[in-house]
Amino acid sequence: MKKLRVIQWTTGKVGKLSMRGILDDPRLELVGVYAYSAEKAGADAGPLCGRPETGVRATTDIDALIALNADTVLYTPFMADLDHAVRLLESGLDVISTNLFLNVGGIQGETRDKLAAACERGNSSLYITGVNPGWINTMVTAMTAVCRDVQKVSIVESADVSVYESAETWQALGMGQPEVTPGVAGLAEFGFTTFAESVQRMALALGFDVDEMEFVVEHQTASERVDLGWFCMEKDTIAAIRGGWNAKVKGKTVIESRVAWYLTDKLNGGWVFDDDHYHVVIAGEPEVQTRIRFVPPEHWGNHEWDTMTAMPAVNAAHNVAAAPAGILTLQDVGLPCAPAGPWESERRNAPIG
Incomplete structure (x- = not known):
């Protein structure tokens, strides 16, 4: 299976856990991170989500991220930016969002029309998910x-x-x-x-x-x-x-x-x-x-509960990549699942000690 090149969009409560999910998934490669705040620009993605350094640096430069030739954006900001989403979809990037676009009216009316048109121009897909809805x-x-x-x-x-x-x-x-x-x-x-x-x-x-x-x-x-x-x-x-x-x-x-x-x-x-x-x-x-x-495992704190919001989006990446262009339905995406087999192989091959 071809690795998908993924950009993480923001590193807040859900975004940190989404980024961990990308780093943990052998089917995915983290290639870029969008930082909402200038203070995070230049920071390594790993420490931003509680992991070792990755060599991938966060940036506020949207053009630079689009130029990475990625496949997918994991879109997890607290407030949606419709212009950003349209730019990403128009560029050909699939967008998987845990944000429900409520602050711009939800996926209906004019907002839906703009997103659908961007998908058509970019031959790209938009999928909204999480734990519920999702x-x-x-x-x-x-x-x-x-x-x-x-x-x-x-x-x-x-x-x-x-x-x-x-x-x-x-x-x-x-x-x-x-x-x-x-x-x-x-x-x-x-x-x-x-x-x-x-x-x-x-x-x-x-x-x-x-x-x-x-x-x-x-x-x-x-x-x-x-x-x-x-x-x-x-x-x-x-x-x-x-x-x-x-x-x-x-x-x-x-x-x-x-x-x-x-x-x-x-x-x-x-x-x-x-x-x-x-x-x-x-x-x-x-x-x-x-x-x-x-x-939850004993080591979870309050914010770890957002794992159930983040992971349905991370695990849907390959399903979305295989789906038709447009705003995707449940039938389009099918049944995403975790890479349990590859995880088990990594555990078996991990060095002892």
Whole structure:
């Protein structure tokens, strides 16, 4: 298998873990790093992600990165830059993004049109993924293959999100606010837009002709003051959210996607959270029920949980390279997987001592 030449775009929370994934993957070669801040320009990629020096230096020079004749960009900034993404795609680079482009309207409307046109001009591909939206939608869609009939697909995520130290993210969903105003509810619906897009991608793969998307959301407040060190919620301010989308066909819900996220379990009301990260039900013949729980190794800190966001993008690189040009669907990309065999070979051949 030909090694793909990969550029890592930014080195933040997810980007550091994505870059480790690139360095660990014998199918990939890190050839460039885009630094968002001038302070990181010139720094070696290895120490930027907690690894030994690589000889690859970060830069703010986009033209120099495009000139590297790379194959793929792993795009992981906190805020998307539409002009950057268009330039990369127009240059012929495939872009695999864990950023959902929400700050520029999501992958819809004018933003989608610009990205699709850039893919056409560059004969390149754009794929949006992560753990959710992304990996879980691919997995559950594939699970329906054992069924002779499917009536409804339900995905419910439950997560203690206090491990995700991003005050901006949770403030954007109303956390820390004293009440659910129309503005807070609107922010939540906008923030959950990407889950609507992932449900629509599942519906396309399953052949459902969806005619209505229904948004549902609830908030719950903290029963006491909670200080996480990086974010503080006063007593009786919003500290948890449950919401998502129903895809409907002629009034019947055929796909349901929900998340239950909490910054603390010290809440008013009787909310109960699942210890499993995902509960999946495919109502059909047969009915399929499954639960998924991620069990971290002891050495993981809070930010290591972003590994599950980064790795679906890293592991999709070869699938995206083999896919047609354009904004890719679940069917286009298929089932990305980790290079488990090559990793095992490296372990067997590693020097002892």
